[in-house]
Amino acid sequence: MSRDKYETLLADLRSMERVLVAFSGGVDSVFLLHAANQALPGKVFAVTLSAPYTPQAEVKEAIALARDMNVRHELVNVSFPEELRNNPAERCYLCKRELFLQLKSIAEAEGIDHILDGTNMDDLDDHRPGRKALLELGIRSPLQDAGLTKQEIRALSKEEALPTWNKPNGTCLLTRIPHDTDVDEPELRRIEEGELFLKSIGFSSVRLRSHGELARIEVTEEVIPDLVAPHVRRQIDAHLKRLGYRHxxxxxxxxxMGSLNEQTV
Structure with a gap:
């Protein structure tokens, strides 16, 4: 079934002739770029947009992946939009609109008619305000159009020998901070450094939610016993306090995902 959907995806991509792929280096965008490169060899342009709230480790990985896939790739650094400085509830819509407007300008300059993003079928069931911006701007989501779910994308990525098939989901660093909180670059780098440390000691699926002087760590339930082991707990406590957290x-x-969107009842 998923292989049939993949053939549908390839046929859809071939009909576009030339495409610009919004490339984050995550599971979905890597799979989409791979498929586009298969369908349209030499006619694919991948663009990675790096904002201050984009994890820099993800940017470096995207550059390396695009190089390994032998696809034309460009990294574009973007400034921190002022309307996102207080992390508003509608940040995903505002961010997507700002970033994809920049991609539209790049595509127009290149004479490319189709801009693609990696939205999949599962995203329809999730809280994705950024999807509204994509629809308004006419961005195409071929994975969703082919009916591909995240599980199918991971399975096909494994079949296609893509290194990201089992990569944990990623999101921007603003998701680690409560809404209506002023955000600056040092705070974003502190969060990223904390998460990189947690990943380096074995916690691959992790979020460091930052509440001022308090760091709230989320890991999957099955590894909670590993995290609270005395020697690990002390190591984490010491490292995060060196980053400026008191608690x-x-x-x-x-x-x-999205724990800061949860409503208290």
């Missing part, structure tokens, strides 16, 4: 806590509900 380091573990979220007992475990890791879940």
């Amino acid at each position: 380091v806590t573990l979220d007992m509900a475990g890791y879940r």
